[in-house]
Amino acid sequence: MQVKSMFFKQSASMKLDDPALQESLRKFKGKFVDARARAVAEVDAWEAVRSHAARLRDRTIANLDAYLVEFERNATRRGAQVHWAETAEEACTIIAEIARANGVKKVTKSKSMVSEEVNLNDKLEAAGIKVVETDLGEYILQLANEPPSHIVAPAVHKSKEEVADLFQAAHHKPRLTDIPAMTREAREALREHFLTADMGISGSNFVIAETGTTLTVTNEGNADLVTTVPRIHCVITGIEKVIPTLEDFATLIRLLPRSATGQAIANYLTLTTGTRAPGETDGPEQMHIVLVDAGRSKFLGGDMEAMLRCIRCGACMNHCPVYQNVGGHAYGWVYPGPMGSVLTPTYVGIENAGDLPNAATFCGECAVVCPVKIPLPDLMRKLREKQFDLKLRPWSERAGVVMWSYAARRPKLYAALTKVAARVASWMGGRNKLIHSLPGLDGWTKGRDMPAPEGKTFRELYRESQKRKASSAEGRR
Amino acid sequence: MNADNSRARILARIRKAQGRPGGKPTEAEFDMIRTAMAEHEIGPLPGIALPPDQLAQFRSECARQGSTYAEVGGYGDVPGEVAGYLDRLGLEKRVVLWPELANLEWGAAGIAIDNRPAQGSDRTGITGCFCAIAETGTVLLLSSPSQPKATALLPETHVCIVRRSRLVDTMEEAFAMLRNERGEPPRATFFISGPSRTADIEQTIVVGAHGPYRVHVILVP
Numbered sequence: 001m002q003v004k005s006m007f008f009k010q011s012a013s014m015k016l017d018d019p020a021l022q023e024s025l026r027k028f029k030g031k032f033v034d035a036r037a038r039a040v041a042e043v044d045a046w047e048a049v050r051s052h053a054a055r056l057r058d059r060t061i062a063n064l065d066a067y068l069v070e071f072e073r074n075a076t077r078r079g080a081q082v083h084w085a086e087t088a089e090e091a092c093t094i095i096a097e098i099a100r101a102n103g104v105k106k107v108t109k110s111k112s113m114v115s116e117e118v119n120l121n122d123k124l125e126a127a128g129i130k131v132v133e134t135d136l137g138e139y140i141l142q143l144a145n146e147p148p149s150h151i152v153a154p155a156v157h158k159s160k161e162e163v164a165d166l167f168q169a170a171h172h173k174p175r176l177t178d179i180p181a182m183t184r185e186a187r188e189a190l191r192e193h194f195l196t197a198d199m200g201i202s203g204s205n206f207v208i209a210e211t212g213t214t215l216t217v218t219n220e221g222n223a224d225l226v227t228t229v230p231r232i233h234c235v236i237t238g239i240e241k242v243i244p245t246l247e248d249f250a251t252l253i254r255l256l257p258r259s260a261t262g263q264a265i266a267n268y269l270t271l272t273t274g275t276r277a278p279g280e281t282d283g284p285e286q287m288h289i290v291l292v293d294a295g296r297s298k299f300l301g302g303d304m305e306a307m308l309r310c311i312r313c314g315a316c317m318n319h320c321p322v323y324q325n326v327g328g329h330a331y332g333w334v335y336p337g338p339m340g341s342v343l344t345p346t347y348v349g350i351e352n353a354g355d356l357p358n359a360a361t362f363c364g365e366c367a368v369v370c371p372v373k374i375p376l377p378d379l380m381r382k383l384r385e386k387q388f389d390l391k392l393r394p395w396s397e398r399a400g401v402v403m404w405s406y407a408a409r410r411p412k413l414y415a416a417l418t419k420v421a422a423r424v425a426s427w428m429g430g431r432n433k434l435i436h437s438l439p440g441l442d443g444w445t446k447g448r449d450m451p452a453p454e455g456k457t458f459r460e461l462y463r464e465s466q467k468r469k470a471s472s473a474e475g476r477r
Numbered sequence: 478m479n480a481d482n483s484r485a486r487i488l489a490r491i492r493k494a495q496g497r498p499g500g501k502p503t504e505a506e507f508d509m510i511r512t513a514m515a516e517h518e519i520g521p522l523p524g525i526a527l528p529p530d531q532l533a534q535f536r537s538e539c540a541r542q543g544s545t546y547a548e549v550g551g552y553g554d555v556p557g558e559v560a561g562y563l564d565r566l567g568l569e570k571r572v573v574l575w576p577e578l579a580n581l582e583w584g585a586a587g588i589a590i591d592n593r594p595a596q597g598s599d600r601t602g603i604t605g606c607f608c609a610i611a612e613t614g615t616v617l618l619l620s621s622p623s624q625p626k627a628t629a630l631l632p633e634t635h636v637c638i639v640r641r642s643r644l645v646d647t648m649e650e651a652f653a654m655l656r657n658e659r660g661e662p663p664r665a666t667f668f669i670s671g672p673s674r675t676a677d678i679e680q681t682i683v684v685g686a687h688g689p690y691r692v693h694v695i696l697v698p
């Protein structure tokens with residue numbers, strides 16, 4: 001997917017003024033939030049499970065290379081071929097080459113965010129291969145030629161009416177607006193593809209080192225068809241997805257569906273280990289697993305490493321007031337919400353991700369709901385600091401911070417300046433105690449008023465209250 | 478394309494970033510992670526994973542996942558139960574099934590069987606399972622030549638037969654059983670919790686996305 005994160009501010013403004021999108025977001029807002037809250041309340045040991053999961057992810061990442069090679073060894077032993085891709089381009093080239101070598105004409109895909117990252121569909125289509133997305137949301141977006149706006153519910157920004165138009169055009173049938181009937185029509189259209197594809201491409205929520213297993217988590221069952229029917233199965237996933245054992249999967253799967261959609265478990269979990277056994281009537285004859293770096297290793301070793309724990313549940317975006325109001329497309333790349341504000345600048349370069357680390361109210365909810373305890377607001381703050389150090393913020397903002405820090409380190413000067421500022425701002429607020437515009441900060445006041453201060457600084461008020469206390473204590477004596 | 482170099486470079490980059498010398502994992506590191514994995518440490522189990530009444534938990538979770546549930550007195554009663562179930566829903570009494578179930582008295586119950594792997598046009602598929610999990614109302618199928626996954630996936634209705642002795646509390650127990658009896662996971666380790674569904678159009682839950690519309694669990698002693 002093309003990176004458009006530089007334009008977050010502009011696209012966020014446009015999204016706020018888009019009535020159709022706002023209506024879709026209104027319908028979405030709160031649904032996953034409420035469902036998650038109910039699902040989490042059922043698990044009395046939620047915090048203990050979360051801590052265990054965070055520790056097990058950290059422990060694996062601390063020996064990432066050994067776990068990856070162990071996974072490779074076991075997957076290979078079971079008949080899969082493991083490929084390593086340093087970059088997005090390399091991942092695409094590997095898969096296109098597998099398709100070419102095997103005369104693949106048609107590919108069915110289950111939802112994979114890594115494949116969105118690397119633009120896999122474009123690459124395969126350029127090679128003359130028909131690619132069919134089979135997750136209903138992704139299928140809708142493929143018809144609309146749009147990127148996903150949510151990692152779990154990719155077509156959350158689309159209304160039923162828009163989907164009805166897309167289906168009518170694609171299926172050449174009378175326009176339906178009944179959602180179950182629309183779903184059945186898509187089922188019938190896709191069933192044909194499931195049964196005739198030469199290659200299935202899936203992601204893998206985790207890969208299991210001890211057993212050489214890849215796996216999919218879905219409600220629709222599309223991944224199960226994609227990984228079972230075609231003669232070739234190709235997995236594309238990130239190098240950070242490795243976990244040690246089946247037991248670790250059992251722990252993580254208590255967290256993932258609950259955090260994502262509020263389900264106790266997803267309808268289908270399929271662990272795929274190797275190729276079709278002798279005598280079997282289904283399952284692929286060839287299995288390829290592409291392990292993709294494409295920026296992930298940049299998180300290692302530094303103060304951002306905790307981000308590699310991420311299990312892609314989407315809880316951070318569901319609970320983010322910024323996401324809830326602008327939707328996923330404003331973020332300009334595959335991963336929206338707080339997760340994207342940390343991933344995108346690191347994957348695609350901080351200079352290409354403009355305002356993303358600032359797309360936050362710092363309410364802290366994302367860290368509270370993260371099932372693997374990633375301190376997302378802290379990571380965004382670190383990225384802000386990095387942007388400041390690299391002089392990537394506007395000069396006015398940097399000048400402001402420099403001046404503030406000069407004053408803040410000189411208590412007497414700071415007291416004097418704030419004393420004046422508090423009085424001026426109070427006067428500016430007038431009778432309504434609201435400031436309608438601030439010189440130099442008009443970007444902030446354009447959309448809202450700033451409440452005016454009372455006229456005295458906190459330190460003045462504190463000193464006065466201390467004095468009052470002292471004199472009343474004296475009076476009692 | 479230089480695939481081997483990419484592998485070497487990724488591994489070296491990981492080690493460099495984390496301050497470990499050399500370009501690839503050492504034998505000591507492999508020993509350490511293998512020892513850790515061999516412990517098969519289990520994470521904290523919530524109360525729902527330790528139900529006082531396992532069967533009651535399984536039944537209520539099946540219902541929550543949208544599966545229907547029945548108990549019969551023995552394998553001999555399965556065809557009758559299936560016939561009644563298909564009749565109630567007005568479904569055709571023709572099923573595709575796993576070979577291990579082909580010897581039941583299906584004809585006497587008025588059911589025609591196809592003893593072969595499922596195809597796209599089959600309406601009802603009947604399978605057994607490796608075990609079932611009470612915590613989440615889940616059945617676990619392991620793939621093998623005589624137990625194809627497609628039978629549980631392609632038809633619109635899936636009937637799954639669960640033996641009481643194969644009901645466990647948690648996924649962790651299921652994995653322990655798998656390791657004891659099979660050594661390691663087969664090609665497909667398939668956890669099914671209710672019928673296929675989607676909520677991709679306006680978050681409206683619709684059952685029967687790509688897999689079955691109905692899952693019917695039959696418990697036998």
